[in-house]
Amino acid sequence: xxxxxxxxxxxxxxxxxxxxxxxxxxxxxxxxxxxxxxxxxxxxxxxxxxxxxxxxxxxxxxxxxxxxxxxxxxxxxxxxxxxxxxxxxxxxxxxxxxxxxxxxxxxxxxxxxxxxxxxxxxxxxxxxxxxxxxxxxxxxxxxxxxxxxxxxxxxxxxxxxxxxxxxxxxxxxxxxxxxxxxxxxxxxxxxxxxxxxxxxxxxxxxxxxxxxxxxxxxxxxxxxxxxxxxxxxxxxxxxxxxxxxxxxxxxxxxxxxxxxxxxxxxxxxxxxxxxxxxxxxxxxxxxxxxxxxxxxxxxxxxxxxxxxxxxxxxxxxxxxxxxxxxxxxxxxxxxxxxxxxxxxxxxxxxxxxxxxxxxxxxxxxxxxxxxxxxxxxxxxxxxxxxxxxxxxxxxxxxxxxxxxxxxxxxxxxxxxxxxxxxxxxxxxxxxxxxxxxxxxxxxxxxxxxxxxxxxxxxxxxxxxxxxxxxxxxxxxxxxxxxxxxxxxxxxxxxx
Numbered sequence: 001x002x003x004x005x006x007x008x009x010x011x012x013x014x015x016x017x018x019x020x021x022x023x024x025x026x027x028x029x030x031x032x033x034x035x036x037x038x039x040x041x042x043x044x045x046x047x048x049x050x051x052x053x054x055x056x057x058x059x060x061x062x063x064x065x066x067x068x069x070x071x072x073x074x075x076x077x078x079x080x081x082x083x084x085x086x087x088x089x090x091x092x093x094x095x096x097x098x099x100x101x102x103x104x105x106x107x108x109x110x111x112x113x114x115x116x117x118x119x120x121x122x123x124x125x126x127x128x129x130x131x132x133x134x135x136x137x138x139x140x141x142x143x144x145x146x147x148x149x150x151x152x153x154x155x156x157x158x159x160x161x162x163x164x165x166x167x168x169x170x171x172x173x174x175x176x177x178x179x180x181x182x183x184x185x186x187x188x189x190x191x192x193x194x195x196x197x198x199x200x201x202x203x204x205x206x207x208x209x210x211x212x213x214x215x216x217x218x219x220x221x222x223x224x225x226x227x228x229x230x231x232x233x234x235x236x237x238x239x240x241x242x243x244x245x246x247x248x249x250x251x252x253x254x255x256x257x258x259x260x261x262x263x264x265x266x267x268x269x270x271x272x273x274x275x276x277x278x279x280x281x282x283x284x285x286x287x288x289x290x291x292x293x294x295x296x297x298x299x300x301x302x303x304x305x306x307x308x309x310x311x312x313x314x315x316x317x318x319x320x321x322x323x324x325x326x327x328x329x330x331x332x333x334x335x336x337x338x339x340x341x342x343x344x345x346x347x348x349x350x351x352x353x354x355x356x357x358x359x360x361x362x363x364x365x366x367x368x369x370x371x372x373x374x375x376x377x378x379x380x381x382x383x384x385x386x387x388x389x390x391x392x393x394x395x396x397x398x399x400x401x402x403x404x405x406x407x408x409x410x411x412x413x414x415x416x417x418x419x420x421x422x423x424x425x426x427x428x429x430x431x432x433x434x435x436x437x438x439x440x441x442x443x444x445x446x447x448x449x450x451x452x453x454x455x456x457x458x459x460x461x462x463x464x465x466x467x468x469x470x471x472x473x474x475x476x477x478x479x480x481x482x483x484x485x486x487x488x489x490x491x492x493x494x495x
Contacts, residue, residue, distance in 0.1 A: 001329050002066055002322075005133045008073045008126055012040050015080050021045050022080045022117065028187060030179035037183045040124040042079045044117040053347035056123045056193035056264075057340070058184060058254070061152050061200065063132030063143040067273050067322045067332060068199035072126035074333050075340060079113045079122060091327070091334040095234065099338055102233065104345055113341055119348035123191045128152060128180050141314035144168060146178060153198070153253050155181045158260045159212035160252035171252045184254065188262055194352050195266040195343055196258040199336075201321045204237035204279035205271035207245065209260075211253040216241035221265055223350070230342055231268075234335040237279045242269060265352060266343070272336050275320045 003011075016025035022042060029036040043049055059072035077083035086092045092109070099105035105112035127133055131147040145151045145168075154163070154171030155178050163170045176182050188196065206228055209217035221227070228239045243249045258267040271279060323329045 001326055002070060003073060004137055005060075005069070005127055005130060008069055009038055011073060012038060012076055012126065015076065015082055016040070019080045019082070023076065028183050030183050030186075032182065033179040035179035035183070037125055037128065037130070037180065037187075039187055040076060040122075040126065042076065042117065042122040042124065043120065044114075047118050049121050051353055052119055052121045053195075053344075053351055053353050054121045054123060054191050054193040055195045055197065055340075055344055055347060056125075056188055056191055057197045057199065058125045058128055059199040060125075060127035060129050060133050061198060061254075063129050063136045063145065064141060064317050065199075065201040065321050066133065066136065066318075067201050067329070069127045069133065070329075071199060071272060071333055071336050071340075072124050075122070075337055076124065076126070078110055078337055079117065081110060081114070083110065086334070089330040089334060091331040095334040095338040098233065099341070104342060109338060109341060112345075116341065116344045116348055119351070120344045121191075122344070123187065123193065125184060125187065128184060139314070142317040145170065146180065148178065150178050152178060152180050153200075154251060156185075156252045156254050156257040158252065158257040169250070175252065181254075185257075188258060188264075192262075192353075193258075193264055194347050196255070196264045196268065197340070197343070198254055198269045200269060200271050201273040202278075203271045203274035204235055204277065205242075205245070205269075205274075206231050206235055206237065206239035207242035207255070207269040207271065208240065209256050209267055210241055210243045211250040211256045211269075212243060214241075214243045214249065216244065217256075217259055220259075224266070227266065227343070227346055230346065231339050233342065234339045236281050237271075238281065266347075268343075270336065270339070273321070273323055273332050 012023070012025050016023040022044065024041040024045070026039045026041070027036040028039045041049075043052060057072060057075070059068035060066075061068070074083065074086070078086070087108075096105060096107075096109050099109060099112065100107075129146055129152060132143055132145065135143050135147060149165065149170060150172040151169050154160070154169050155175060157175035160171055160175040162173075172178055176185065208220060208224060208228065232239050238245050242255070253269075255267045255269050258264040274280075318324065323332050
């Protein structure tokens with residue numbers, strides 16, 4: 001039923017070779033260590049990636065939450081037409097019927113997903129905590145953190161707090177101390193997603209920021225409540241601001257960082273499974289309070305902060321975070337695949353990335369080749385080279401320009417042309433001088449030299465006459481355009 005970590009990653013490698021028109025597999029290295037993470041890109045590559053909405057999905061952040069990587073793997077199968085066995089799942093039939101009922105899918109989820117690939121790019125990190133998941137596979141079933149003992153979802157810079165090294169929520173000695181977090185940040189900075197989804201388990205829930213405050217974050221999209229309502233079609237579970245709904249606060253989470261630092265439109269956490277339906281609307285209560293109490297009990301009993309435990313505790317950890325029967329496994333996978341497609345469908349129907357590209361086209365500006373990103377440099381082994389990427393400084397109130405600013409479509413050496421250029425203005429004088437001295441060289445004589453001076457003077461008169469007739473105003477307009485463009489602030493990367 002469950003797949004080993006190596007099996008999941010091997011699947012993505014093989015399918016990327018088998019279906020290159022739909023999937024690309026990359027190992028993205030951390031510039032500060034030897035670690036790299038697999039990053040999967042799924043879209044219709046025949047229509048390219050530019051101007052499409054980007055959905056970044058991260059699974060396997062917590063080691064014992066095995067089901068999250070399973071969902072990521074099955075999404076890869078669904079979107080590449082390699083999930084034939086799912087057709088026999090009763091849960092998949094039910095999820096498809098519900099999608100048809102709402103008018104989202106005309107036939108199967110696979111065909112729905114395939115149609116979305118012309119509008120959406122899926123960026124998938126199926127297993128963030130690779131070594132931790134492998135430790136769980138080897139019997140350390142209660143391990144939540146990394147092999148180094150760090151909770152990756154407390155290692156992000158927003159609202160990070162120092163905790164005891166042995167605690168369940170130890171976020172490392174400092175923000176981004178862990179290579180896994182740094183790679184996910186690098187991918188997000190490069191991909192510029194419109195939606196970010198962190199997959200977790202232990203309860204059923206749909207969360208938006210804040211994690212670190214008991215309130216809904218300001219300036220989220222006006223339609224967020226409606227989006228959560230659509231996503232809840234399949235979950236039928238608790239949803240809203242994580243800190244307010246969950247009953248406890250989480251500091252240094254990836255969701256809060258994606259919202260505050262990267263301005264992701266829809267930064268979300270999907271809690272995909274809870275024991276005995278924990279978190280379902282009908283159950284009520286605040287399930288994460290119960291989970292926090294469970295974690296305290298684990299620390300008291302085993303002194304491990306969610307690490308190694310006895311056989312009974314291991315069984316409890318598996319059951320508390322992962323479905324244990326084939327029917328339940330298939331239901332969880334099917335429902336959350338459909339939920340992810342609902343989110344992608346919403347992105348496609350309310351595009352931000354393509355709107356930015358359209359705005360650029362309406363402004364009459366060319367779209368030069370995108371400058372190299374930190375990810376490009378890392379892939380080429382040029383991480384020691386400083387690269388300059390220019391980003392516009394945009395007033396916060398201008399939504400369309402702000403959307404355009406999120407995409408690095410202006411190259412570092414791009415400048416608006418001056419009309420007419422200084423070279424064109426000086427051309428008459430330059431030609432006059434050149435002709436005069438060529439005549440002096442070939443024929444000699446005082447009269448020829450005087451003639452050369454006269455021609456040069458004529459060229460200068462042409463130039464200043466042009467300025468008198470309004471050229472200076474045109475030139476000033478050109479410089480004004482350059483000043484308008486100069487609000488783009490260079491950001492220097494050295495990775």
